[in-house]
Amino acid sequence: MSPTQITYGLITPVLISCWFCAVPIAALHAEESGWHLVWSDEFDGERLDYSKWGVEVNAFGGGNEELQLYTDRPENVRVVDGNLIIEARADRPNISGTTRDYSSGKVRTKHRGDWTYGRFEVRAQMPAGQGIWPAIWMLPSEESYGAWAASGEIDIAEYKGQEPSRVHGTLHFGDQWPKNASHTKHYELPIGTFADRFHVFTLEWEPDQIRWYIDGDLYQSQDHWHSAGQPFPAPFNKPFHLLLNLAVGGRFVGAPDSNTTFPLQLRVDYVRVYQKS
Template sequence: MKKLSKLATRLTERLPIILRTALGTLIMGQALAPAQDTTPQAELVWSDEFDGDSLDYSKWGVAVNAFGGGNHELQIYTDRPENVRVENGNLVLEARHDHAAIAGTEREYSSGRIHTKHRGDWTYGRVEVRAKLPVGQGIWPAIWMLPTDDAYGGWAASGEIDIMEYRGQTPNEVLGTLHFGGSWPENTHSSASYKLPAGTFAEEFHVFTLDWQAEKMVWSVDGHAYRTETKWHSSQAEYPAPFDQRFHLLLNLAVGGGFVGSPDATTAFPQQLLVDYVRVYQ
């Protein structure tokens, strides 16, 4: 069923060409040639469609971390199927209020975080992730990239690219952010947000895209570009550093932290970040 859905999506994307051809046949008795597309075509170099029944460990590593992910987050990251699994054609990262423990350390919440480090590392390209987001006060999903080699030093001197992050208490808005400059606390960042014209990101799947070139990055949601960035800097090297090195992808679902605050009585658990596919083009 999922493969049929993806085929339907591709056919829908080609619908304008099909309609032009049919119109030409009706009016002129012959098909009109579609307009030439002069945009350079990128090649799919890495992808995961999550069509199987388990995570592909040749593509993903799973975080096991009893102390969250920093930023005063409240979750413990585990590799349990309760927190990380593939089912019904989707990656599921699930946040739970279950007092899970690792190596004798218990935390109130548990969740999942995966990465492509040393399995998928790229310099420049287009990253597309189709996902459905969770909802609720204190819920913090993210699709982001970190440097594989830390060529310019510790965070954030070597950079961080946030393709999508989101506060569960404002479910109609996502953000795209860059972190750069020097090592903490000499770092800085730039950010912009995109709001849905109607509905929320928790109601259906959306495609989050980063187009990353040597001196330009463009963030899009469902094909709508909402941010273009051409200015950043590094304390260690000339522009376009630090974003001239290889980066890897991370997907995670955090609970709490300075960005979103703690869950409250209105926050329902479990919450899920569902990912339909990840595709990287160069």
């Protein structure tokens, strides 16, 4: 039994708070490991903090044959009862003359929160349903090594709504598409699904290694990647920013079917970023 497992508790893998203090146990664990909190959003206000997040408005999906239209409407992006709600709806929205069957939301920290290396914790509850694709991920804030994926992409947690007990962690790197490369691994919950309750998705990014955790359990480490014409650790040695979104359809998950019931929500309790001194 690892110390990390003890820190997070034996009875349930969800984040718990210490009864004798106001500091969550996950934060104590990070501090004990040399990570220091540098940025966070607990979503305790009545609306999204635009000093930390930008909301994407995009009438053409996300470039992966996705079916949604991203909006900044409160129906799709809002803060309620201490949670960020990103909601996908089958409401045929129209933006600038473009109509799609689905609407949803996408937020990012670009130029509001950009980091080179760190520990990134997101406590979230996923939706379930065929063709639903929530993601917690990172992109380079500048394409220093070229267009995707030469400058890299870090997927902290990607999820297929039709596989509700499985989450994928992936690195994209190499040359520009279609000469790009990737490393990926998935984590399977032993009991229940990621839609049942909140789970903590963590990524630790250091110069020579990137690690993925679910509820404190390490399930993947990567220490081999490359970028065309650039020495290791490129492309993962430049500032990246965080993205949270809920896509509908796309090559990764396929289209929704008659059993997919809208609206569906990605619920985020907090986002915390730590770095080492």
